[in-house]
Amino acid sequence: MQTKQSEGAIDVTYERHGNGRPVVLLHGGMAPREYWNPVVSHLDEYAAIVPQRPGFGTCLDDPSETSADDVLNREVEYVRTLVDSVDGEPILFGHSYGALTAIESATEASVGGVVAYEPAVLPEDYRADADLADRMQTLIDTGEPREAVKRYIEQVLHPEGIDDLDAWLAEWPVWPECVQLAEEVVRMNRAVEQYQLPDRLDISVPVLVLTGTSGPNFLRESARDIHKVIPHSRLVEFDGVSHSGPAEAPKRISLEIDSFLGAHSIASQK
Known part of the structure; x- marks a missing residue:
């Protein structure tokens, strides 16, 4: 583990696997650092940087009193500190909320490119009725954090429905430990529900949207919307792959990343 502190007193701690151009891996809502293990094994030509992120807002002085904007801004500051702590201009590879953070970070951080798998951005008509954060908070307030996390899983991971959620959870590697993240996921969801995609994201480096x-x-739908507002972006859709794409189909996705980085000569930059 390596650790660095920013001027804003944010500690960034991360693992580094391999050698080569750094690729910073940013996990999503309910995923631990280990989520990236299947991906790391396919990044042979790169140095995989896997941070131990402090949580969605827990790095704030008083997370219970912060706005949704504060949560996302603090996450972005964390990523920018991480970028400054590694050599060269790394590639940011984010999944879900990590992908949103990667895109926002790239508007100012010195990076070589961005790979964003299904960024956690809600289409305008969907966002207008989004209430997952409120429903989760109600369950937490009544002493049911497990049920709160289940609502997140049902809406985000299995929106098409699932016959036996408890059986699925029994096989899910992060269950039930992830229940302790319930409050953090509420803050994350509130930030997502309030985030409005601008008409243009000023990112000067190549972006691969997956x-x-x-x-x-x-x-x-959001992936297509994001592709439209980023000048230097490419959109790729994987047939038969779910929201858990990076861990579900790491070889297919890694090959696409190799092709993208090679096409832009990003991997060979120093």
Whole structure:
């Protein structure tokens, strides 16, 4: 583990695997650092930087009193500190909320490119009725954090429905430990529900936007919307892959990343 502190007193701690151009891996809502293990094994030509992120807002002085904007801004500051702590201009590879953070970070941080798998951005018509954060908070307030996390899983990971959620959870590697993240996920969801995609994202480096046909339709729609507002972006859709694409199909996605980075000569930059 390596650690660095920013001027704003944010500690960034991360693992580094391999040698080569750094690729910073930013996980999504309910995923631990280990989420990236299947991906790291396919990044042979790169140095995989896997941070131990402090949580969605827990790095704030008083997370219970912060706005949704504060949560996302603090996450972005964390990523920018991480970028400054590694050699060269790394590639940011984010999944879900990590992908949103990567895109926002790239508007100012000195990076070589961005790979964003289904960024957690809600289409305008969907965002207008989004209430997952409120429903989760109600369950937490009544002493049911497990049920709160289940609502997140049902809406984000299995929006098409699932016959036996408890059986699925029994096989999910991060269950039930992830229940302790319930409050952080509420803050994350509130930030997502309030985030409005601008008409243009001023990112000067190449961006690869990824999505899968088996994930939530609203995230596929958002991936297309994000592609439209980023000048130097490419959109790729994976047939039969869900929202958990990076861990579900790491070889297919890594090959696409190799092709993208090679096409832009990013991997060979120093």
